[in-house]
Amino acid sequence: MKRKYLSAALLAAALCLSSLTACADDQPYTKSAFTFDTFITFTIYESESSDSPEEICEGAVDMLNSLDGELSRTNPDSVISALNKQAYNSPVSVSDTTYLLIKSCKDLSELTDGAFDFTLGEISSLWGFGSDNGKKPDDAALAELADRKNYENISFDDESRTISFTEEGFSIDLGAAAKGYALDMLDSYLRKAGVTSAVVDFGGSILTIGKKDGYSWNISVTADESDSPVGTLAVNDGFIATSNGAKRFVEYDGVKYHHIIDPFTAHPADSGIKSCTVYAADGLISDALSTAFFVMGQEKTEQFYEKYKIAEYIITLDDGTVKTSAGIAADFRASQNG
Ligand code: ADP
Numbered sequence: 473m474k475r476k477y478l479s480a481a482l483l484a485a486a487l488c489l490s491s492l493t494a495c496a497d498d499q500p501y502t503k504s505a506f507t508f509d510t511f512i513t514f515t516i517y518e519s520e521s522s523d524s525p526e527e528i529c530e531g532a533v534d535m536l537n538s539l540d541g542e543l544s545r546t547n548p549d550s551v552i553s554a555l556n557k558q559a560y561n562s563p564v565s566v567s568d569t570t571y572l573l574i575k576s577c578k579d580l581s582e583l584t585d586g587a588f589d590f591t592l593g594e595i596s597s598l599w600g601f602g603s604d605n606g607k608k609p610d611d612a613a614l615a616e617l618a619d620r621k622n623y624e625n626i627s628f629d630d631e632s633r634t635i636s637f638t639e640e641g642f643s644i645d646l647g648a649a650a651k652g653y654a655l656d657m658l659d660s661y662l663r664k665a666g667v668t669s670a671v672v673d674f675g676g677s678i679l680t681i682g683k684k685d686g687y688s689w690n691i692s693v694t695a696d697e698s699d700s701p702v703g704t705l706a707v708n709d710g711f712i713a714t715s716n717g718a719k720r721f722v723e724y725d726g727v728k729y730h731h732i733i734d735p736f737t738a739h740p741a742d743s744g745i746k747s748c749t750v751y752a753a754d755g756l757i758s759d760a761l762s763t764a765f766f767v768m769g770q771e772k773t774e775q776f777y778e779k780y781k782i783a784e785y786i787i788t789l790d791d792g793t794v795k796t797s798a799g800i801a802a803d804f805r806a807s808q809n810g
């Protein structure tokens with residue numbers, strides 16, 4: 473049975489009958505939680521489940537918390553920490569889902585020619601991301617770590633589902649992929665639970681399921697932490713990720729250094745792109761490519777798009793110009809002030 477979450481609306485209707493005031497529109501069920509070190513907000517419009525939306529969201533958050541426990545590089549008990557500590561000395565056995573995730577990350581690193589590089593954990597650490605008392609790394613130390621393509625030094629054994637590192641001196645950092653992958657898991661979870669219309673905001677990464685009252689979702693696209701979006705994207709089912717330097721940074725001697733690293737220089741990326749939003753049918757791809765395009769810059773992003781056509785993008789350049797890929801140009805409405 474299809475249920476709409478109209479409890480507030482029904483209440484409003486009852487109030488209307490008694491007071492003859494104007495009625496509110498249908499209200500969806502919303503719930504926020506904290507996981508993966510960020511806020512997540514579920515908005516559920518329709519479900520065919522006999523479980524309540526509260527129960528569905530609670531189950532979803534439990535699932536996300538356990539995934540976070542597996543994938544966090546700062547949790548010493550995570551499987552990523554186990555890989556980073558031991559995989560050079562002996563193969564590390566991982567779950568099927570982690571195995572496939574790391575394999576997909578290697579594929580995406582190769583596809584982007586290292587602009588997305590999930591093996592730059594040592595560079596992130598050197599810059600002080602993931603710690604409270606970092607200091608500005610010296611250039612020689614960064615130069616040592618630049619342009620390494622360490623993802624080439626990860627090997628897989630399909631039979632035993634084990635992963636090994638064939639070189640020393642690098643570590644996995646899934647910061648640009650874990651949230652997107654978690655949204656893939658969440659998409660399956662919610663659909664299996666019977667959800668047919670919902671939108672989830674996961675620290676700025678968006679998952680949409682179905683449609684909203686039969687229409688596409690209108691998703692605000694932002695290029696920084698201000699409240700003024702660069703525009704609105706109309707989408708149906710899919711995943712939207714945004715990468716920009718405004719979200720997270722460290723500050724040394726009054727200078728801010730953002731968290732998206734150009735693996736070729738080991739410094740914060742400075743490609744001329746201020747912000748990059750990617751829409752794809754897959755959460756991991758949208759997350760990884762938003763980071764990769766931010767690193768690549770406009771020209772390489774356009775070439776990548778023409779070659780692979782696996783995702784759509786909206787990029788805001790440093791001068792404020794907004795560029796969209798051909799496949800979503802008709803669905804993007806730029807803000808008047810943007
Ligand atoms: P956010 O996590 O803010 O949504 P991103 O998806 O762009 O932003 O991920 C940035 C995170 O990914 C960084 O904090 C770091 O952990 C990691 N990272 C930084 N640069 C790269 C890169 N070039 N390739 C892969 N991962 C990166």
Ligand code: MG
Nearest residue numbers: 648759760763
């Ligand atoms: Mg990303």
